[in-house]
Amino acid sequence: MTDAQVETILRQAPQPAPPAALRQQLQAAIRLEPAAPRESPSPLLARPLWKRWVPALAFGLLFLGCFIVLALQTSQWLELRRQHDELRAAAATVDLLQQENDRLRREQIPLPSPSTARTGQQELQSLRAEASQLRPLTQQLATLRAEQQRLQAGAGDGTQQTVDPFAAQKERAQSIACINNLKQLGLAARLWSNDHNTNILPTDLLLIRQELNTPRVLTCPAEAGKTRTPSPSWEQFDPNSVSYELPSRHPSEFEPYTVYSRCPMHGHIGLTDGSAISGDQKPYTVMEDGNLMLRRRPENNPNP
């Protein structure tokens, strides 16, 4: 028997007959499910698009928000770190600046200590007292010299007196040197006041020793070697060698007619502007508020 024959036999197999009532039973047992609307999509697809994507969008927005917050905090942290580094660097330089400041302070001209200033003040007071005592003697000396000159000029008969032919020139030179001293004194005082950012000139000559090259300028040439001995150096300074007076109590650069220094021998005066006026001009001075001021001579008082 061939395969085809076998298949034919199988295909033509008889079909068992169903029971007579089976059809009615099957039709009676029909239970159809409620029809689901095929037109409507699934509940998930029926929702609006934006509602379907809300969970994903919400998560995305949350992630984005976290990322933004993290970025802001990171930028703030970096800024704080930069400021911290700058402050640390600045703090490191503060110590250096402090050291430099201390070094500069040490290198500055040391101001006299209170004890030194007190001692100098006492010496100044003693000098002023001595000067007030010597001032009348100086006037007597000037009178005696004038008398001597008169006598020398009038004595021509029989008296063999030694007359210095160059005395007048010497006195003239000494007077000019004295004026120069007063100028140097005024300029030194102004230098000191500029360095110390003040307009008040110092009334203590020791304060301007740095500005004066030598203390010899403090001795009037007319007294040098006679009644006073000029100090050779500041280390060997002798207060008794000072010839000049500082009559004003608060000499100011802003008051150029304030008398800063005065020579009791010649009458020369030095002003706060650094200039000097010869005593031959008979400058008229008055005391105002503790300061000796150069003023115009009043008309009713032509004489000094």
Next chain:
Amino acid sequence: MSDPAIALCDRARSGDLDAASELVSLHYERIFAWFRRLCGHDADAADLTQKAFCKAWATLHRYEGRSSFSTWLHGIGYHVYVDWLRQRQPATHPENRWWLNRSDDRPDPFEQIADKETVSHIYALVEQLDPDARYTVHLHYYQGLSIAETAEVLDVAASTVKYRLREAIAYLKKRIEARPLPTL
């Protein structure tokens, strides 16, 4: 797929009982015959047929029309039969001579091809095949499903169906040839 079946399915899904009754009328005989050949009892076959149709109505909304309604119904019936087989006691099957219960008027193969005993023997040998081959022969030859439809019902590949059919035919031929000639 036949157009009337699609229309009837759509009407049945909409709740049309007449359409559902029509579908029962079109397919219940074939389904019953299939179950009758498999299980061997009219009562069991009727019960299985009723279960299959009940399940079909319950899952009619899942029928998408990708295959014919007959194929889809056979698929449901196959699973109903397998579940029924599992729940049965593992007793020996009674002798199943379903080929003796004929209802159709087709030409008698006994008369055309071979003698009656040979044909009966062939049908009996088919029942002795292993279950997979037996189901394949029933669906393809007895129920008239195509290779693809048989594969879809059994959820196997078409090549598997072909292999099983080839092996079954070879087995049947071999057994028939080895069968002693009937004594006169």
